[in-house]
Amino acid sequence: MNGSTVLIVGGGIGGLSASIALSDAGYDVNVVEIQEDLHSSVYGVGIIQPVNALRALDAIGCAEACMAVGYATTAWGQMLDVDGNLVREMPGARIPGSELPPMNGLTRPQLHRILTDKALGSGVTIDYSKTFTTLTDGPGGVEVTYTDGSANVVDFVVGADGVYSKVRPYVLAEDVEPVYLGQSAFRLNIPREPEIDRIILQHGPEGLAGFVPIGPDLAYLFYNTTWEEGRWLDQDSMADELRKRLAPFGGLTGRVRDKYVNDSSQIVFRPEEWLIAPGPWHNGRIVLMGDAVHAVTPHLGQGAAQAIEDGVVLAQCLSSHSGHEEAFAAYTERRYERCKLVVESSVQIGEYEMDPASHPDFDHAGLTQRVLEAMARPI
Template identity: 50%
Template sequence: MSHGKAHEKVLILGAGIGGLATAIALSNAGYETTVIEVQPTLHSSVYGVGIIQAPNQLRALDAIGCARQCIEQGYPAENMNRMYDREGNLVRTVPGPRIPGFDFPAMNGITRPRLHTILADKAIEAGATVEYDKTITEVKQYDDRVEVGLTDGTTRTVDLLVGADGVRSVVRNLVFDTVYEPRYTGKSVLRINIPRLPEMDAIVRQEGRNQRGDRVGVGMVPLSEDIGYLFVNIVWDRTVRPSRDELRELLKQELAGFGGPAGVVRDHYIDTDEDIVLRPEEWLLAPAPWHNGRVVLIGDAAHAVTPNTAQGAAQAIEDGIVLTECLTGGDPLEQALTAYTERRYERCKLVVDYGYKARQWEFHPTPDFDPQEMGIRMRQSLIEPI
């Protein structure tokens, strides 16, 4: 595969953010691209409430022609974070990194349905096909092709299979002999949609301790002029699955004793019809290289990062752009795919390492690691070109 000849076919498993972004990049480069998604519709394939878009994500989206729409349909913020104490006093404002030559905000918040719609529309406009309600049943690799059987009874013959199928990737098992499973940090995240409070002109962060003495991290992310979401990081036994009513009580308990913005949300916006989503924080870093023959991994399938990095989607989008650059560089396929992992591995490892180390520090604080300063340094390093 080289130079994006029109007859070269790519099948992408997973119409999440990474899969759709990769489809846009490959289609723009002249590949015949099909995306297969197990969920029945675009709407049902969207997980979570909203997303934080750091400047490096906006730069990657700009490369596939989607950044401007995201900023128009989101909430561009001049600062990254505003830190408050438990009582609600402003402690510090973190401006966030800027990319020289780009006029991106420090952070853009956007709802996941809006982002998915932007990416899906752009993928189709670029010439990609997106097919829902099916997944792969078998994969046979040959020197010159991959034959992929699907649940709709068809077989697709393609030049490359891209696993963009997330942290529980089935494609990952085609790339490695060893089974790699994501690891749990010991913390889970509660999220709920809320109105955007006046303080939410950046990501609002508050920290305190709950009645048990556990550290509780609270965040509020603006997603538009009117709405945002609250997230609360809690120490959690992931085998326990609370009911809807139990989740509301849990959230109120965790926010007990908070003043300021978190107190306002607790008292006014928890008892609503909005769903509360509880998700475990997991991480994974597959070893290099992230391909085997004509099968390659991108995004969470290769490197799942914890949400405290705000980099999961960004790294998946960057993967798609770099993969396309490597494939169109004129090298034989094996070299191109090897070069792709080589360009991505250390950058993704930096993010994965920061994410779980910051979480471990919360359980066992040590003086040699300052999660706030390390987070600022990580975000600064991601300003470097991909």
Template identity: 60%
Template sequence: MSDRSILVVGGGIGGLATAIALRANAGLDVTVIEKQADVHSSVFGVGIIQPANAMRALDAIGCAEACMADGYGATEWGSMHDLDGGKLRDMTATRIEGAEYPAMNGITRPRLHEILTARALEVGVVIRYSTAFDTLEQHEDGVTVRFEDGGSERYDLVVGADGVRSKVREHVLGVELRPYYIGQSAFRLNMPRLPEIDRIILQPGPTGMAGFVPIGKDLAYFFFNAEYERDQRPKGDEIYPALKQHLEGFGWLTGQLRDEFLRPDADIVLRPEESLIARAPWHRGRVVLIGDSVHTVTPHLGQGAAQAIEDGIVLAEELRRHDDDHEPAFDAYTARRYERCKLVVDTCLAIAEWEKGQKPGFDNIAATNLVLDTLAQQY
């Protein structure tokens, strides 16, 4: 199958990881198109959590070592503390048998994109920026892709890795299926890594969940999950005072963040949290979906990117295993991925409901540990 051509739509984390796996692990001819102008303009957000299962997947495409060198490897997953910093519970990570990955590696999103891009180019993936498709036309022996600039090309297969707002998704699952807003939005901003931030730190508060993630030797990011109606989320100059108000009453790390690092000119990212788990099949004909386009994961477990990377590796394995027959390869890919991704999506939603006070008696730590235990098993 090495002479087969594959177009990957989307140059984000999932798209690049999938392209690397398809090229390096399955020997396919792979082109990535990305509508943004370059690797940096395609990056959104601040930092990213890489659980042990993400490190295993990155290892499979030759990127784990670079991520660990430039990130922060935590010896434990995390801990939860009260408003004044008193420890409530530890969150321990399940180790992957036979491997020495950190419990959690934190890294900046720009650096992760640079690592994935460099590896993709190294193995022979073609990346075309400022490029978007207009239509996909399937044939018995291929897919004609017409681009927005008026050109067209033919590929054997197309992979939709174009995220939450996927345009490829409508060609597989129809226009009606879209992620939905869960009623929470996440504030995030970078800050210096204080000594206490050596793992994920959670501090529940009266109006939301505060937390810290180490993403480098001297760098961390702060997040706050807050409950908002979609049309009531703060915008522009409203974001800073809204976050500061949420953080009133916090002591310890969150209080220090509020008093020392939260300023009116701070670069604060505010994103809605959305969710989706699409029913199988995740393909139609020669077009298949991966990542957020079929399982949009809220950030409560740090698994969104990890699951997208796993998708790409499994897809490459099944295409290699089934050689020229894409239908059984796509079926096997979805069968291996569906329940695993659904567990992550469903557990994240349960944690969100607990954070909003709508799930009394729920044990978020036990739920997190169950997912980590399950994901420690091979994808």
């Protein structure tokens, strides 16, 4: 099927990764992104790249560039108590025979620039301020009409358009909507304190504070907390709210709170949602990937990792099967249980963080380690 035309709806991490993998495999790839440019399509502050994400990025020629601008760690992280005392080391996982580190962190704009430059260099075309209006699948391809009034026929359509995917209804027989976990997260870029040389997790009485290095001199603070669904804060009240919620913390979190949590305009606030769509993840010539079928809460740092893996596996399956039905079925088979493990484990961690007393035997660090080891196995 090399030489076939592929339309990817969505120019985020998953869509760009898939575009590179498919273009490198010989497909003619066009990406449409509804946002107006590269920067407006970037959400959040920084991103965690576990070793399995780096392996997938290495497959599309982007891992070295990510590590060059980010912060590669020698271990996954540490867990601290509310006063900042060490509770447990979290070694993370490595891939046998590979020199890739357990984790790399970098800013989201840097990652998007790396993926965009690689995609364009691979021959992918990217159209911003554009998406589809209708998809009509048929024996000769998918007829696509676009928001700019144009139309064409492509061999395959990949829905990489996120948790509220507009492509998803063309694939799944039943409506699937994301589930709000009950938590929301504050995030803020800060100067990297010396001890933030890996992920640092600090449990508090009503939430979890954490730190991720994303450059030699840069890190980000996050705080996961129980939050009423539908309640939004005015942007100018973010710093006051976050300082109030971080008041019980000593140690690193208390120090960062007092030094850096002062500019509401720099704080990103997001609800934490999840979904795992039933298979198959395709219908005819239209296939889904990333958050469109497996939205992941951030507790294991695996959301982007799974989307990047999707793109690599999708290209492998299309290249190794003579028909698209067999290829897409193989893609779902290789991805479903792996993604389900990540989604469900992340939800378990979030539920524990919201109510530790109801989960007295829950092993946060142990579950994290088991999932990271599972992700280090071959895809």
